[in-house]
Amino acid sequence: DAKTTQPTSMDCAEGRAANLPCNHSTISGNEYVYWYRQIHSQGPQYIIHGLKNNETNEMASLIITEDRKSSTLILPHATLRDTAVYYCIVRTNSGAGSYQLTFGKGTKLSVIP
Amino acid sequence: NAGVTQTPKFQVLKTGQSMTLQCAQDMNHNSMYWYRQDPGMGLRLIYYSASEGTTDKGEVPNGYNVSRLNKREFSLRLESAAPSQTSVYFCASSEESTGIYGYTFGSGTRLTVV
Numbered sequence: 001d002a003k004t005t006q007p008t009s010m011d012c013a014e015g016r017a018a019n020l021p022c023n024h025s026t027i028s029g030n031e032y033v034y035w036y037r038q039i040h041s042q043g044p045q046y047i048i049h050g051l052k053n054n055e056t057n058e059m060a061s062l063i064i065t066e067d068r069k070s071s072t073l074i075l076p077h078a079t080l081r082d083t084a085v086y087y088c089i090v091r092t093n094s095g096a097g098s099y100q101l102t103f104g105k106g107t108k109l110s111v112i113p
Numbered sequence: 114n115a116g117v118t119q120t121p122k123f124q125v126l127k128t129g130q131s132m133t134l135q136c137a138q139d140m141n142h143n144s145m146y147w148y149r150q151d152p153g154m155g156l157r158l159i160y161y162s163a164s165e166g167t168t169d170k171g172e173v174p175n176g177y178n179v180s181r182l183n184k185r186e187f188s189l190r191l192e193s194a195a196p197s198q199t200s201v202y203f204c205a206s207s208e209e210s211t212g213i214y215g216y217t218f219g220s221g222t223r224l225t226v227v
Contacts, residue, residue, distance in 0.1 A: 034215070043117075043203050043218030044156065087155065100171065101216060103148075103155035
């Protein structure tokens with residue numbers, strides 16, 4: 001299974017872009033990268049996912065390197081409500097067409113006024 | 114609002130007691146999951162159901178049983194609760210077993226076993 005490595009914590013000034021890195025050097029060619037976040041003690045919230053190309057939605061952008069060994073989640077204009085733990089996950093194939101998400105400890109992002 | 118509903122939100126059990134955590138989704142999703150989260154840790158998969166009528170073990174299944182009652186409901190049962198099962202339990206669902214469109218999580222059940 002592909003593993004991910006993320007910094008334990010990061011700070012970002014309110015209104016600035018938050019860039020959250022993730023290393024996944026053992027990722028396989030058909031494995032997707034997912035990002036979720038967990039605000040306080042709520043259930044995790046899906047943010048974005050990608051395979052090879054960069055992706056953008058209303059919440060964030062995902063930049064995946066050409067060799068796919070790392071990626072960066074970008075929150076373009078961080079607000080205080082973006083303070084959360086951000087999880088970078090490589091979706092693994094558990095066989096018979098079934099896939100699972102394995103959560104690590106994530107990066108705690110603190111947005112500072 | 115559409116989503117995943119978990120009951121109860123809080124529960125305190127004595128060691129050895131049993132209980133069932135309920136989960137229901139109204140998004141017509143095929144796949145459902147149970148995770149646990151211990152303090153300062155990520156989520157760990159307990160059991161999952163790729164489709165109605167099927168269930169499979171995840172990373173930490175010992176001490177738990179599950180039932181996929183129908184397409185909407187997926188319950189988690191603790192037959193004899195232990196202090197090590199004190200945790201926050203999250204249920205999730207996805208459109209299909211690949212989960213490619215992402216998971217939707219419930220708000221969690223906070224369980225304390227004393």
